[in-house]
Amino acid sequence: MEPIIAPRKPVKRSRGRDRKRMPALAKQGKGSIVMSGLRGINANGFGQSYASRGMRALSSRLQRLERTSLKRERTAPQSARAADPDAQKYNLLLAERRQLRSSSSDAASRRHLETLLQDLDSRPMLAVTAPDRPERMPTMTTRLVGVAPDIDANTVTYQQSSGEVPIFGARVVVDVDRESKALVAVNGQLAPPPVRPAIARLSPIEAWRRLADWCAAPANLTDPAVAPTLTWYVDDAGTEYLTYRFRNTQLTPPKGDEVERDADPVACVRHARPGLCSYDYLVDAEDGSIRYYFASAPHFVPSPMCGIDCANELRKFYGLKVGESYILNDPQRDIVTYDYKFGNISEEPIPALPETAMPFPNHDIGDASPAAVSAHWHATLVFDFFNDVLKRNGIDDRGMKLVSVVNVYSGDDTSPTRPQWGNAAWWRNAMWYGQEKDATGTLMSFARHLDIIAHELTHGVTSSSSNLVYRDLPGALNESFSDIFGVFIANWYPEPKPVQDWNWEIGAGLGRNGGALRNFANPAAVGQPDHMRHYEPLPEYQDYGGVHRYSGIHNRAVHGIVTALDGDGQPIIPIRDAALLFYLTLVRLTPTSNFSAARRTLETVAGVYYADDPRREERLKAISEGYDAVGIV
Ligand SMILES: [Zn+2]
Known part of the structure; x- marks a missing residue:
């Protein structure tokens, strides 16, 4: 090589x-x-x-x-x-x-x-x-x-x-x-394409256990921070092996190799700082043997961290150890969370972000910043959903850094209610979170709403894919897709719920009279029209032509599609398929697509997706019926 x-x-x-x-x-x-x-x-x-x-x-x-x-x-x-x-x-x-x-x-x-x-x-x-x-x-x-x-x-x-x-x-x-x-x-270097199919015999977790055994890891070893990726490894003799690549693990190769490695002065330097040393491993996906390993770049070592979030729950996430501090920077997902210290984004220019992600003296940050824990942890969940379920590489599909900023204020500097700012926004390629006082007078960050965060970050996905214009029906569709992934992600973690148990509301407690902002099952309950017969074009200055008003019509169609059950009480379109199909539709729409275009695109995408499926017609019918029910033809 x-x-x-x-x-x-x-x-x-x-x-x-x-x-x-x-x-x-x-x-x-x-x-x-x-x-x-x-x-x-x-x-x-x-x-x-x-x-x-x-x-x-x-x-x-x-x-x-x-x-x-x-x-x-x-x-x-x-x-x-x-x-x-x-x-x-x-x-x-x-x-x-x-x-x-x-x-x-x-x-x-x-x-x-x-x-x-x-x-x-x-x-x-x-x-x-x-x-x-x-x-x-x-x-x-x-x-x-x-x-x-x-x-x-x-x-x-x-x-x-x-x-x-x-x-x-x-x-x-x-x-x-x-x-x-x-x-x-x-x-560069190229390989003749492997002739065998890429079918793994071991599961990722079995491979991880083989690796842990080989490294004589402690018994309380946790699962890898990020799932391994299937990777072909071609050795010097030209033999190809299908392997799992585990990145940046905290596992050290067995002692037998130590002497040889220390002979290399570069390896010595890395080894002199054991806290910064992590390894990549290629583990054979067939027989579990270790095909190759090497020390990962020292500054890309994620440190497990934990802390209390806004819901008073202990959350586990990843950060980075820099010197004596732990900062909210997950180097594998490229998720960074900053403390804005109630800086005012209405000022021009806005106050600069701090130089580093939010620092803490310990990996367990306790209840030092529930806002930061919620923002960082929720960003992790949204990233994982985009990555694992939709196979999308971050918001822009090009591994974009996911920046969250907590403790943000926007408004009049002299306002007596400062630092309360009851909002959150996707703006300048970052998430900005305000906060409001709860009944006890405690400041509660908007970072506590996973569904809102997923909604906002999906706007980033839309703007870097179909780029639906934020006006009239394309704008309402833009809003609806943000709602769709908001509701999917909120019902997906910690485990995907059976669709019968889904909560179809978005922004509980944030709507009028303490209600929700959206309700897929019953848009009328939050004051949204629920059928195309109620659609009348609005002037642009009125909610951009009704983008937050008419999104409910498309949302209700989606609710009908996802909750359509077969004779056994199972969803006709499994939720994992549904998530992928809505995503594949979103990225195929054009800036001026309306609800009917979304219907046709989803039908085409699903038709291809289920091409060889014996239940294809039944599944396509569920989609047509969902749209028919709200008058989208
Ligand atoms: Zn929105």
Whole structure:
């Protein structure tokens, strides 16, 4: 697994002397594949379009062709020019370059990689890039597009996976010229796609126990902080193993390996600070043997923390130990919670956030800040739901940091009710929580409402996916989807409740006369219309055209769909399916979708989802009936 990193050469733009040197450099500009378990793949393009060998030779004749075709233009008739094979190739090459220039860095990089693998005539590697569909490389997942400023190029990183399962260490970084999108360099390692299906014989928890045994962990060891991910591991001999990857565990490898590891001075430094040392393990998903392990980056060690929340319950969550303090920063989920100390967000500019997440002297913070515990713990639940149930990587599906700010005030500085601010908001990519006094005069944070938090964070999901406009029916749909995941998440933890026991209210105690804000089962109970026959368009200035008014109609359809039971009293659409189907619908809607568009999209998505299901028609009927009942056609 030794990658050979080719030096990255800057793109030469200047004319004259440098330009004359290009042919000599271009001779080195070919790729290489180093055989081992993973195959190192490296190439330089020196700013030239890295086409196949034949095309490259042609490329060096560009100027000559340019001259001769100009000459021909003056002398030869149109038909003769069209028949000239050189001129045809020349035009093809020009067209290709033009197309490359206008394509995205990602598309250009994929094409370069494809061409490179073809050029190296690597049969097993070609399977990686699906030669029958050159525009797609289904096993390559884009991980990141960034600009590497020193070489004036865009850097695109790919993680190779087989299906959904990543291959450990198999990554390729492609640098393309920022303007022409010509290849600058390729560096990385790839693996021939595994031939076996990714079916694990052990459960994650069985694998965890094998690992704990191997590490001789104490008997009271808790479950891993974050569930492991299935990962292909290819050893140096090229044998592939399906493994579970446990990240940042607090388990130390057995002593037998200690001597060898301490011989490495870098490992010594890490080992000198045992509190900061954690390990990643790849545990065979078939026989439980430990295939590979390594010390994780020292600053990414989550520390288990606990504390009392607003409901007076003890909650367990993760933070980070920094020096002698524990801060509310979960490095695995990237969830950070700040104390705003009643700063006023109505000021312009608003007070800055503190430099670090909220610090505490002990991992058990007791009742030092119920607001912070509620905010941090609830953010964890919402993250886990998006991640585990919806398979979404954070709010924006790109691993966005989840920031919560507690003890926030908004309003008049001299108000006698300060610091009471009875609200919470998703604003500037963060959650801001106010607080109100309860009957005993104690300040209670809005962070105590999991359903409200899930509602607000779902607005973040919507704005980074379908981006439904916040007006009229699309706006009411936007509100409804926030309500949907608000109600799902609130009924999901600590364990998903049977649908018969669900609480269908949102914001209990926050509505008029101490009632709820929303009621899926009976929108009329909170003053919302519950059927399309009551819909009348409202002016924009009136609640953005009624976004909080008409959401109840769609909510009631959702209630009907989720609570439709079969003859055995079981939900016709299991709640886990329902969550996924509503999510898949949300991300397929367009900014101006209305309720009918949502119905059609959900029906299409469910039709595909249940394609091979013997109960498909019954399930689709539950959806149609749910919408019919509220007049959404
Ligand atoms: Zn809302």
